[in-house]
Amino acid sequence: MDVLKELEEFRKKDIPYTRVLGSMCTTPHPIAIRAHEMFIETNLGDPGIFRGTFELERKLVRLLGEILHNPNACGYVTSGGTEGNIQAIRAFRNLKGIDRPNVIVPKSAHFSFDKVGDLLGVEVRKAELDEEFKVDVSSVESMIDDRTVGIVGIAGTTELGQVDPIKELSKMAIDNDVFLHVDAAFGGLVIPFMDEPMDFDFKLRGVSSITVDPHKMGMATIPAGGLLFREEKFLKALEVRTPYITTKYQWTLTGTRPGTGVASAYAVLRHLGFEGMRKVVRRCLKLTEVVKEEMESLGFETVIEPVMNVVCFKTEHAYEIREELMRRRWVVSAIENPKAIRLVIMPHVTEDIVREFVSEVRDVMSKLSVEP
Amino acid sequence: MDVLKELEEFRKKDIPYTRVLGSMCTTPHPIAIRAHEMFIETNLGDPGIFRGTFELERKLVRLLGEILHNPNACGYVTSGGTEGNIQAIRAFRNLKGIDRPNVIVPKSAHFSFDKVGDLLGVEVRKAELDEEFKVDVSSVESMIDDRTVGIVGIAGTTELGQVDPIKELSKMAIDNDVFLHVDAAFGGLVIPFMDEPMDFDFKLRGVSSITVDPHKMGMATIPAGGLLFREEKFLKALEVRTPYITTKYQWTLTGTRPGTGVASAYAVLRHLGFEGMRKVVRRCLKLTEVVKEEMESLGFETVIEPVMNVVCFKTEHAYEIREELMRRRWVVSAIENPKAIRLVIMPHVTEDIVREFVSEVRDVMSKLSVEP
Known part of the structure; x- marks a missing residue:
């Protein structure tokens, strides 16, 4: 069998x-795909x-820095949030x-921090959350x-x-002379485009990365992650010498890494611009409200009032519901504490999809035969 | 300016x-690009x-395991050798x-082992090399x-x-009850397709990964790296719990990761088959011989008789030559010990390119005004 036909069979599954x-991933924007294809061998x-x-990567880092209130931030495009x-x-x-x-880290931190602890030999202490599931300062x-x-x-758990109350954490970091990392893997490209963005980025003096x-x-x-540092000293702390390539030092975790994510990320941000991104975010937030109302009409209750385009609905039957939806080829997540099903309303989600899903x-x- | 036009300007540089x-990278095979595009959103x-x-990743791991004499090897497709x-x-x-x-590790090990040492808090001891630049057992x-x-x-420094003499290292690993990792990032898809492949893989009992x-x-x-383990216990040692996605554990270093490399790697290996890969490797090795003869006719001498499609030529002026070639938009590497320029004859290199380069x-x- 022709190998591309064989691949298609897998892809269909x-x-x-x-x-x-x-x-938290989505269909790439059409301009992202075109940009990606231009840089496929880089x-x-x-x-x-x-x-x-x-050079394009430097421009993208600057653009992300501008969005996050520090055009002089330095960093690079990673394989992702981890x-x-x-x-x-x-x-x-x-x-x-x-x-x-x-x-x-907050108890709500992503599981990548468990990898961090194991890899780096750093003890990862998990702080309690308050009743709104923000970290308890x-x-x-x-x-x-x-x-x-x-x-x-975390900005967007x-x-x-x-x-999380990043402003308080920032003050605490300064007072105690420790660094503060903000995991805004998700929220970093949501919050800046909201009508009333909360403080979470380099505007706060204590934020290091x-x-x-x-x-x-x-x-x-994929892959197009981003890591930004307030100052160059952080990047310097990651350097190793690179004898046989065209540069002398490398601070990335990986060696060979694609330029596709740089091109696609830059293309989307430039193509849509600040106003375009605001529209995308506004649409996702609005649709999150729609989902919330529809699910409430089925008797569900949210865990918290949605802060961004993520919404969780309490139910003792979270895992059964998720499994049954899976059998019908619908994907939602289930969370454990409190037991709930979790929806992320990404840009690929439409009103039609929401209606079909709720039904x-x-x-x-x-x-x-269960109630929420 | 249209963003795709802007990207084109960067790409031209x-x-x-x-x-x-x-x-050690090359133009992807045309079938790799087609496969990649089919899986771009995965x-x-x-x-x-x-x-x-x-499922396709499992098949690719099995295929790589077969090539490396252990169809039951387990592992996954990584972001690359590091x-x-x-x-x-x-x-x-x-x-x-x-x-x-x-x-x-041998002194000849890739600089990624310096990252390994820093990341993992493992002391990386560097063993001496013999006169052929193999590790001194x-x-x-x-x-x-x-x-x-x-x-x-290392199989392909x-x-x-x-x-390196992997057979001896394998015996040593067994005798001393330590694990043996073979970095065959480069050689792993060269040696199996050579006329007289040396022992370097799971055929040797002491090889763990x-x-x-x-x-x-x-x-x-890019990115399509591979990591194979002899047994599942090694993967298990990397697991962290993953609460909100559709599986329970994750042993990869990254979280989100593209399926493009899986599809493109599988497509090439299946499309070319064992015989096709032999032809590619044979052609690269033959062309390496051509380069060697041409450079020798300019008075250069190789550091070692090429083992695979990598060849280094001794010269005190390695860095100047590399810089001047760079100014003319030709890329070679320079190595330090002994001072030499280094060429890798990848599948994109043709006889015409070699002739133009040597001239x-x-x-x-x-x-x-220098001699080699």
């Missing part, structure tokens, strides 16, 4: 994004060869040079000791889309 | 592969959604659970102590394309 309401692991692509979080904490650890270091404070190299706040992923709400192709949920509930 | 003789970070793509090396050593470290662990042996979790051999990168000699699109080198030598 994937669930199309039109039935996915449980992922390798940022060797910037002396791919000089133009490397790399961003690993590298930020690695820089903190290396700069502080403390024996048996620890970092403090006094819990963070109580965990800081003389081995703490940094604290972490994976489960609930909640935003931010993870912000264009392959989530930036509608870029499927109604059907699932009646088949399983 | 990149040096085309037709002038690159100093990279995300292996959520295998419950991208079930078909995930991730493969990090994850292998991380698995060794976690399985052994020894305080202040060390690994022993007795040097490795003398460095093993009760804190050693693993040793590393980055600088010279040399292959292998890095093998389809985005190098496998002509896949440029002649011109550069005369302009710089």
Whole structure:
């Protein structure tokens, strides 16, 4: 059999994004795909060869820095949020040079921080959340000791889309002379485009680094993550010597890395512009409201009032509902604490999809004979 | 300005592969590009959604395992060689659970092992090389102590394309009860297709894991690295829990990751088959001989008789020659010890390119008024 036909058979088994309401990724924007294809053979692991692509990466970093209130931020385009979080904490650890270091993250932090802990040999302390599922600032404070190299706040938690009180964390970081990393992998390209954006970025003096992923709400192709530092010293703390390529040092986690994400992320942000991104975000937020109302009409209750385009509905039957939806080729997530089903209303979601989905949920509930 | 036009301007500044003789990456095979485009929106970070793509990854791992004499090997498609090396050593470290662990790598090991050391808090000891630039087995042996979790051999060193005595290392690993990782990022898709392949893979009982990168000699699109383990216990040692996606555990370093590399790598290997890959490798090796003869006719001498499609030519003026070639938009590498210029004859290199390149080198030598 022709190999492309064989590949098509595999591809058909994937669930199309039109039935996915449980992922922070989305269909790439058409301009992202065109940009990606132009850069398909590029390798940022060797910037002396791919000089133009490397220059474009500098421009994208500057653009992201501008969005996050620090045009002089430095950083690079990562493989995704996990790399961003690993590298930020690695820089903190290396700069502080403390024996048996620890970092403090909210209990709501992404599971990539478990990788961070195991990889880097850094103790990851998990701070309590308040009743709104924001990190409890006094819990963070109580965990800081003389081995703490940094604290972490989340702008757009994976489960609930909640935003931690970054302003308080920033003050705490300054007062205690520790670094502050903001994991805004999701929220970093949502909050700046909201009508009333909360403070979460370099505007706050204590923020040392931010993870912000264009392959989530930036509608870029995968992989296109972003890691930004306030100053160059953090990047320097990650350098290793590179003898045989065209540059002398490398601060990225990976070696060979594609330029496709740089091109696609840049294309989307430039093509849509600030106003275009505002429209995308506004539409997702509005649709989140629609979903909320529809689900409430089925008797569901949200875990928190949605802060961004993530919404969770409490139910003791979260896993059964998710499984039954899966059997029908609909994808949502389930969370454990509190038990709930979780929806992410990404740009690929339309009103029609929402309507179809909600009617499927109604059907699932009646088949399983359960109430929310 | 239209953003795609702007991107084109950046892309034009990149040096085309037709002038690159100093990279282990290459123009992707046309079938790789078509496969890549079919999978452009896939995300292996959520295998419950991208079930078909995930199944395809299992098939590719099996195919790579077959090539490397262990169809039951387990593993996954990484972002590249660096991730493969990090994850292998991380698995060794976690399985052994020894305080202040060390690994022993040849002095010729890729700089990614410096990242491994810094990231994982593992001491990286560098063993001496013999006169052929293979690792000196007795040097490795003398460095093993009760804190050693693993040793590393290279099958296709980055600088010279040399292959370490993996058979001896394998025996040593068994005798000393340590793990053995083979970094075959480059050679893993060269050696199996040579007329007289040396022993370097799972055929040797002591080999625990292998890095093998389809985005190098496998002509896949970036990113398409590979990490294979002899047994599942190594993967298990990398697992973290994943609460909100469709699976329960994740052993990859990154979270979100593209399926494009899986599709493109699989497409090339299936499309060309074993015989097709032999032809590609044979052609590269033959052309390496041509380059060698042409450069020798200019008075150059090789550092070692080429083992694969990498060849280095001794010269005190390596850096000047490289810089002058760079100014003329030709890319080669320079190595430090011994001083030499380094060429990698990848599948994009043709006889015409070689002829044009050698005549440029002649011109550069005369302009710089230097002898090799």
